[in-house]
Amino acid sequence: MESNTDMTKIQHEIISDFMLFDDWMEKYEYIIDLGKDLPLINEKYKTDEYIIEGCQSKVWLHAALIDGKMDYSADSDAIITKGIIGLLIRVMNHQTPEEIASSDLFFISEIGLQEHLSPSRSNGLVGMVKKMKIEAIKSLNQ
Amino acid sequence: MQIPPFNVREIREQFPALRQKIYGKNLIYFDNGATSQKPQVVIDAINRYYAVENANIHRGVHYLSQRATTEFEASRIRIQKHLNARKSEEIIFTKGTTDSINLVAFSYGELLNKGDEIIISAMEHHGNIVPWQMLCARKGLVLKVIPINTKGEIIQEEYDRLLSNKTKLVSVIHISNTLGTVNPVKEMIKKAHAVGAKFLLDGAQSIQHMKIDVADLDCDFYVFSGHKVFGPTGIGVLYGKEALLDAMPPYQGGGDMIEKVTFEKTTYNHLPHKFEAGTPHIAGGICLGTAFEFLSTIDLIESEAYERELAHYAEQVLETFEDLTIIGTAKNKTSVVSFNVKGLHPFDIGTLLDKQGIAVRTGHHCTQPLMDFYKIPGTVRASFAFYNTKEEIDFFAEALEKSINILR
Ligand SMILES: Cc1ncc(COP(=O)(O)O)c(C=O)c1O
Numbered sequence: 001m002e003s004n005t006d007m008t009k010i011q012h013e014i015i016s017d018f019m020l021f022d023d024w025m026e027k028y029e030y031i032i033d034l035g036k037d038l039p040l041i042n043e044k045y046k047t048d049e050y051i052i053e054g055c056q057s058k059v060w061l062h063a064a065l066i067d068g069k070m071d072y073s074a075d076s077d078a079i080i081t082k083g084i085i086g087l088l089i090r091v092m093n094h095q096t097p098e099e100i101a102s103s104d105l106f107f108i109s110e111i112g113l114q115e116h117l118s119p120s121r122s123n124g125l126v127g128m129v130k131k132m133k134i135e136a137i138k139s140l141n142q
Numbered sequence: 143m144q145i146p147p148f149n150v151r152e153i154r155e156q157f158p159a160l161r162q163k164i165y166g167k168n169l170i171y172f173d174n175g176a177t178s179q180k181p182q183v184v185i186d187a188i189n190r191y192y193a194v195e196n197a198n199i200h201r202g203v204h205y206l207s208q209r210a211t212t213e214f215e216a217s218r219i220r221i222q223k224h225l226n227a228r229k230s231e232e233i234i235f236t237k238g239t240t241d242s243i244n245l246v247a248f249s250y251g252e253l254l255n256k257g258d259e260i261i262i263s264a265m266e267h268h269g270n271i272v273p274w275q276m277l278c279a280r281k282g283l284v285l286k287v288i289p290i291n292t293k294g295e296i297i298q299e300e301y302d303r304l305l306s307n308k309t310k311l312v313s314v315i316h317i318s319n320t321l322g323t324v325n326p327v328k329e330m331i332k333k334a335h336a337v338g339a340k341f342l343l344d345g346a347q348s349i350q351h352m353k354i355d356v357a358d359l360d361c362d363f364y365v366f367s368g369h370k371v372f373g374p375t376g377i378g379v380l381y382g383k384e385a386l387l388d389a390m391p392p393y394q395g396g397g398d399m400i401e402k403v404t405f406e407k408t409t410y411n412h413l414p415h416k417f418e419a420g421t422p423h424i425a426g427g428i429c430l431g432t433a434f435e436f437l438s439t440i441d442l443i444e445s446e447a448y449e450r451e452l453a454h455y456a457e458q459v460l461e462t463f464e465d466l467t468i469i470g471t472a473k474n475k476t477s478v479v480s481f482n483v484k485g486l487h488p489f490d491i492g493t494l495l496d497k498q499g500i501a502v503r504t505g506h507h508c509t510q511p512l513m514d515f516y517k518i519p520g521t522v523r524a525s526f527a528f529y530n531t532k533e534e535i536d537f538f539a540e541a542l543e544k545s546i547n548i549l550r
Contacts, residue, residue, distance in 0.1 A: 003322050024165055024497040032490075056489040056520070058503050077519070078487035079549060080494075 007099060010091050011107035018111040027112070028080065029114030035083030041075040050108055052131060057081045060126050063135035070136050071095045074128060084125060086114055100136035105129065148444035149301075154529045156181040167499025170534045174317045175478055175525030176503055177369045180433075184373060187432040194214075199424055200415070202396055209531040214424055217431025218383075218414070224434050225364065226355040227381055234387070235427050238378035239346040240269040240500060242365035243313070245380055245417060246342055249390040250311065256282035258310040259340075263288045263296050263325075263514055265318045269345045274313065284397040290515065292471045294321035294470040301330065309339040316348035320454060320523065321470025322478030324348075324448035331361050340386065346370055350527065351449055351477050353442040358379055368426060373433030379428030380417070387413055394419040437491040445528040450476045452526045452535065459539045463546070469521050480521040486549050488522045494545035495522075500538055 021027045040134050041050075041102055045062040053061040057078035062073045072093050076082040091107065108117050146152075154160055159179040162169050171179060178413060183320045183535050197206035213231070222230040236242045243518045260274050264287050286309075288301045296314070300450040305312075307310050312334040327343055334341045342363040348354060349366040356364050363386075370375040382390075392399055392410055396419035410416050456479045460466055465484035482488060490505035505520040524538065 025494070025544070025548070028494060028497060032548055057487060077487040080490050 003102050005109065006114060007095055007103055009092055009141055011105070011110075012050075014087060014090070014107050015110045024112075025053075027061040031083035031087075031113075033083070034041060034086040038082065038086045038101065040082065040085060040089070041073040045073065052124045052127040054081075055126065056093065057124055059124030061131055065139040065142070066096060068096060070097055070132075070139070072132060076124065081116070085128065088125075088129065088132070096134040096142045101133055101140065103133075121128045145439065145441045148441045148448060148528075150448070150529065150531055153440065154531075156183070157529055158182060158185070160529060164211040164499050165497055168537075170530075170537055172524040172526065172530065172534070172538065173501045173503050174350075174370075174527040175347060175507070175523060175529075178372050178431045178527055179371055179529070180374075181436050183436050184375055184429055184548055185428045185434050188374060188425060192430055195428075196425075198421055199378070210428070210515055212425060213428045213431070214422075217428050217434075221379060221429045224354070224437070225381055228357065229384055232381055232384050232387065234380040234382065234414045234417045235422050236365075236378045236380050236417075237423070238367035238369070239267075239344065240273075240367075241342070241363050242363075242380035243270055243342070244273045245393045246313075246363055246365075246382070247277045249393045250340070250386075250419075251277040251281060251283075252391050253312050253389065254281055254283055257308065259282065259284045259286055259304075259306070259308045261286045261288060261301075261304050261309055261314075261334075262310045262390060264290045265294065265296070265321060265323065265509065265512050266313075266315055266530055267344065267346065268510070269346075270313055270315060271511070283536055287511075288314075290512075293472050294318065294329075294475075295325045295472045296323075296325055298326070298329075302333065305333060305337045305339070307337055309337055311340045311342060313344065313348075315344045315454055315477065317478075318470065318509075319347045319478065319508045319525075320480055320512055320521065321472065321477040322480070322525075323472035324474040324476055326474070327361070329360055329439075331359060335360070347477075349402060352446045352463075358465070362386055368430040368433065369431055372428075372436060373430040374423075374426045377423045377430050379430075379510045384413065387417070392416050392419070396420045398422075434490055438527065446476070448498065449526055449528055452530055453477050453479055454489050456524060456526070456535050459535060460542075463542070469516055469518070475490050477527075478523060478525045480523045482518060483546055486546065487510075488520045488550055491522050495538070496549060498541040498544070500541055517539070 007017050041060055046060050050060045057076050059076045061074040072089050074085045076085055108114055149315055157179045179312050196212055197210045200212040202298055219231045260283055261468045274285050286304045288304060289297050291297055331341045340362040343361040345364050345366040350371040362383050364381040369375040399411050399416050399419040401411050451478055460481055467482050469480040488504040492502055496504055503523045
């Protein structure tokens with residue numbers, strides 16, 4: 001359970017980062033800056049094989065098991081989606097498949113971004129989180 | 143009745159939804175293409191219906207049932223008068239535009255034969271594409287698409303070329319939900335009739351923006367959704383010429399649509415009930431009548447001019463932005479302004495506008511083939527109603543500028 005506390009710890013860190021912001025626009029400026037900064041995925045994975053089509057934005061996800069930990073990289077054509085991907089990867093990257101499979105991403109609603117992970121949003125993020133977990137489960141059964 | 147002079151302030155006051163704040167900001171509602179807000183009279187009518195009027199219609203001997211039946215039928219007559227249809231039998235209640243088109247595709251489709259052709263345009267909503275594709279697959283018909291030019295206008299010469307004696311139906315959007323183009327449908331209807339084809343007019347975006355006269359247009363079908371014309375969701379209308387509706391077989395079977403049922407043979411009810419199987423959306427039907435009653439207090443000639451002015455003003459404001467492209471620049475356009483900002487995703491712009499209290503729509507607006515034509519994934523769309531104002535457009539422009547600066 002040690003690194004699961006890790007995931008919990010990272011989520012709490014993100015929550016306290018977000019407490020600094022007074023309003024929505026500041027929150028989004030932060031997310032957008034994250035999105036701008038991050039080179040998230042190797043260009044060779046930005047192909048149809050790795051795409052998760054949302055109605056609004058597209059997401060590419062690559063997952064691999066490296067030394068018993070999940071290694072994720074992802075990208076999106078929309079910068080806000082990309083910024084949120086940055087947060088998700090910060091929490092889930094380099095954790096064990098077991099931890100990811102059973103993880104609870106409580107930080108999303110704590111920082112007020114649950115709308116982006118609602119199925120109706122169709123920005124590809126719901127599909128991405130699902131795929132991240134499925135890939136973890138797959139590697140458990142390998 | 144005397145129609146009062148057009149006054150935006152007074153109209154706005156009748157819409158409680160417009161008075162709210164979201165994220166601490168005054169709501170600016172620019173998503174009227176998706177659905178309109180409701181005036182207090184419609185909200186009151188819905189309440190009243192469920193509070194004291196609720197009963198099933200066309201089947202009760204009792205007071206409530208008869209009153210509900212009378213109101214439901216009175217609403218049909220009000221809509222008939224508004225559209226200037228010849229008879230109230232020509233007004234069929236449906237679930238909405240999509241349902242109306244599916245009804246025609248199924249039922250009128252039954253009268254068509256292999257090789258017959260249906261024509262639509264390149265700017266249709268998915269609701270006016272997919273039902274025809276399904277029909278064509280089912281009956282071996284051919285679907286033809288009239289191309290558009292880059293301004294977002296139907297190319298009339300191409301239309302002329304596609305029309306032939308094989309054409310059995312032309313189904314075209316009156317006002318484009320994505321581009322705002324007002325199509326020259328009266329001429330297009332004449333041309334269709336000249337080759338013996340019927341014409342369906344998708345009025346989802348025109349009923350709320352202009353005075354509609356189906357007799358003058360001479361369309362064979364006119365369809366719209368209640369929720370886009372200040373009425374409830376889940377109710378809509380199919381207008382069809384009586385002789386045509388009479389010739390068409392029923393769409394769904396069930397109660398209300400029959401005259402006599404035996405296990406050997408069932409005979410069908412007359413119009414409009416032939417096409418209204420089962421208990422209809424009674425509250426919706428009655429309150430859609432209330433929405434048209436509300437509409438009758440508005441000078442639709444003036445409101446149309448006002449909405450065109452709003453769209454024109456929005457375009458002028460947007461043209462001052464660098465790297466902003468307006469999608470849809472038809473000569474005749476109203477109420478809708480779609481745009482993209484170079485290098486930015488519509489979804490990002492829409493999300494930041496939302497956080498500043500402004501409701502717009504982003505994406506493909508259920509017109510993916512149109513997006514493919516322009517080679518874009520989507521647009522940001524501001525769509526206006528007569529309760530919007532130039533001040534709101536000014537706020538919108540400020541918020542847009544702020545959004546672009548953050549995203550750049
Ligand atoms: C032009 C057009 N046609 C059809 C529709 C479908 O309407 P509804 O979803 O109410 O059936 C819409 C609304 O989105 C529209 O704008």
